[in-house]
Amino acid sequence: MKRKLMSLPPSTSIPEMESNGTFTSNNSNENCTIENFKKDFYPTVYLIIFICGTLGNGFSIYVFLQSYKKSTSVNVFMLNLAISDFLFTSTLPFRADYYLRGSNWIFGDLACRIMSYSMYVNMYSSIYFLTVLSIVRFLATVHPFRHLHVTSTRSAWTLCGIIWFLIMASSVMLLNNGSERNGSVTLCLELNMRKIFKLQTMNYIALVMGFMLPFCMLNICYLLIIRALLKVKIPELGVRVSHKKALTTIIIALIIFLLCFLPYHVLRTLHLLEWEVGVCRDKLHKAVVITLALAAANTCLNPLLYYFAGENFKDRLRATLRKDHLQKTKCSIPVCIWLKKETQV
Structure with a gap:
């Protein structure tokens, strides 16, 4: 979601909205416990997502880049999705540190600008990569020869570049949203709410174009692939495997949409509609914080998609592990020979 930061004097006392959609009041938190909740909740969750997401996506990228047979358009989309997730998870320790310090940013203005930017680039690139991946799976299964140009690796790289x-x-x-001094602390990930109408408009655009449109396309693919499966009575083995992979891809993508992206977009929109100056809706604020963490957690779920629905991913994984094991064994052979000679002497 795109929002523009307005510079205000540190003494200005108005509620602000973080880039995650959570409202706070910098000068008065007497009736609002959201700051304490964020300080307890975000660091723990972000560090867990960082560990799982970095390991899962880092290893997935390594496996995708190993030469195994011919690369496919499906793996191209999955590789780009893994790169997007890996880049985003690398920013999570900075976010965790910010909240651990009680919303005090110490990493400079440029790093602050990158935080909000990386969050939304990852969220919406993930949404579109998952959607395009499902569409390509569907086309390759239902109309394998009619859409060969769409499912080629060259088209996949071009489409990834466009996305x-x-x-x-x-x-x-979002790169305009830099750090801002407020008394003894430096704020980051904060947006003021003077232009609430503009924020609501931008939210609607992001909601429709960034979430609802891809979500509808994903559901259409799901219904069409189910229809195609019901038409085929006794499919050949190759067709059966292709249908299964397409269905698995779409189902996992739908689960990620429903669990990670849908709650955040619904509550972010509700939060902007319900917001009033000087009013702290604790439960709604906390719900938005939790749904933002769920949105970030999509980086941990995507490796499951690679494993269960990737083209030759399991074979690549086995080949990579076997190759690493052989390299370790070969490295240890000279040592063993040297040790034998030393013992004989």
Whole structure:
């Protein structure tokens, strides 16, 4: 979601909204416990997501880059999805540190600008990579020969480039959201709420174009692949495997949408509609915080998609592990020979 930061004097006392959609009041938290909740909740959750997401996506990228047979368009989309997740998880320790310090940013203005930007670039690039991946799976299964040009690796790389460009360009306004001094602390991830109408408008655009449109396309693919499966009475083995992978891809993508992205977009929209100056809705604020963490957790679920629905991913994984094991064994052979000679002497 694109939002523009307005510079205000540190003494200005108005509620603010973080880039995650959570409202706080910098000068008065007497009736609002959201700051304490964020300090307890975010660091723990972000560090867990960081460990799981970095390991899962880092290893997935390594496996995808290993040469095993011919690369496919499916693996191209999955590789780009893993890269997006890996880049985002690398920013999570900085977010955790910010909340551990009681919303005090120490890493400089440039790093602050990158935080909000990376969050939304990852979220919407993930949404579109998952959607395009499901569409390609569907086309390759239902119309394998009619859409060969769409499912080629060259088309996949071109489409990935277009997705990266559009998402990064549409989120570029978030780079305006730098750090801001407020008394003894430096704020980051905070947006003031003077132009609530503009924020609501931008939220609707992000909601429709960034979430609802891809979600509808995903559901259409699901219904069409079910219809295709019901038509085929006794499919051949190759067709059966293709249908199974397509269905698995779409189901996992739907689970990620429903669990990670849907709650956040619903509550973020509700939060913007319900917001009033000087009013602290604790339960709604906390719910938005939790749903933002769920949105970030999509980086931990995507490796499951690679494993269960990736083209030759299991074979690549086994080949990679076997190769690493052989390399370790070969490295230890000279040592063994040297040790034998030393014992004989």
